[in-house]
Amino acid sequence: AGFVHVHTAFDYFNLAGVAAGIQRFERERIFLSSMTSPCIHAAPPKRNMTDPQKCYSLTIAEVESVLAKLSPTLDLLMLHGPSEAFGHVGGCSQLACDLAKAQWKAYNSFLSSGRVRAIGVSNFCQSCLTCLADNDLGPNGAAVLPAVNQIQVHIGQGSADPGDGLLSYCAQRQIAVQAYEPLAG
Numbered sequence: 001a002g003f004v005h006v007h008t009a010f011d012y013f014n015l016a017g018v019a020a021g022i023q024r025f026e027r028e029r030i031f032l033s034s035m036t037s038p039c040i041h042a043a044p045p046k047r048n049m050t051d052p053q054k055c056y057s058l059t060i061a062e063v064e065s066v067l068a069k070l071s072p073t074l075d076l077l078m079l080h081g082p083s084e085a086f087g088h089v090g091g092c093s094q095l096a097c098d099l100a101k102a103q104w105k106a107y108n109s110f111l112s113s114g115r116v117r118a119i120g121v122s123n124f125c126q127s128c129l130t131c132l133a134d135n136d137l138g139p140n141g142a143a144v145l146p147a148v149n150q151i152q153v154h155i156g157q158g159s160a161d162p163g164d165g166l167l168s169y170c171a172q173r174q175i176a177v178q179a180y181e182p183l184a185g
Contacts, residue, residue, distance in 0.1 A: 008070065009035035009080055010062050011045055015069040022071075033076035035122055036062040039099045040083035050095060052102035055083075059106035067115060077116040078150060079103050081123040091127030104132050108144055120148030120178075126169045133173070150178040 008018045015034075022030055039055035041047050049055050063077065082092050083099040092100070107119040121132070124146070133143050149170050170177050 004029060005031040005033070007033045008066075009037075010066055011035075011037045011041070011043065011080065013044075015066060019070050027071060027073075031075045032071055032073075033078065034066050034070060034074055035078040035080035036066065036103075038079065038081050038083040038096075039103065040096070050099070052098050055099045056102040056106050059103045060109070063106065063110055063116075072115070074116045076118045076120055076148060077107060077110060078120040078122045078146075078148065079107065079124075081121075082125075082128045091125065092131055096128065097131035100128060100131055101135060104135060104144075108135075111144070118147040119144070120146040120150065120175075122150040122180075123152075124149050126164070126166055129169065129173070129175070145173055146175050148176045148178050150180055152181050153177065153179045154181050 006018060006022060008014050022032070036059060037045060037047070039047060039049040039058060047058075049058060066077075067074065079100065083096045084092060104119075107116075110116045111119050121129070124132070129146070129149065133145055135143050149166075151166065153167070167177055169175075
């Protein structure tokens with residue numbers, strides 16, 4: 001069909017099917033992205049992990065599992081939402097920030113090793129993005145910001161910049177916005 005961007009996620013339970021589907025193509029012709037789950041997650045795989053070190057270790061294991069099932073490398077790896085309850089309104093809590101930082105540290109290890117080409121996030125608000133900006137994991141101690149923030153943004157949503165200026169916030173920090181449900185759900 002001509003698609004070149006294939007997206008999957010640890011908690012979509014579709015890694016094996018996607019892996020089988022992309023086998024007939026040269027890996028270099030496909031932009032392959034995947035996500036892992038936050039450490040507090042109400043949907044399957046359910047978890048309520050509040051210890052940042054255990055969260056880090058779980059994230060390492062999940063990314064290793066994604067790479068083992070899907071491909072030795074990914075073009076984009078995204079953290080699937082902050083560790084807040086689904087439907088949470090408002091900024092990230094301190095716990096969600098601490099857990100996101102632990103997961104971001106794990107993601108950075110895969111970025112540094114070259115096993116993923118870029119790292120990003122999904123459904124992060126300004127406060128959660130600011131939390132991630134407060135890290136020193138990059139070269140020369142510079143913060144490593146997400147390359148992408150995948151959010152629900154679509155025609156007819158109302159504001160041209162939903163989420164109290166989230167699009168502007170991302171643009172100012174050179175974080176690409178990737179829409180899901182771009183034609184509405």
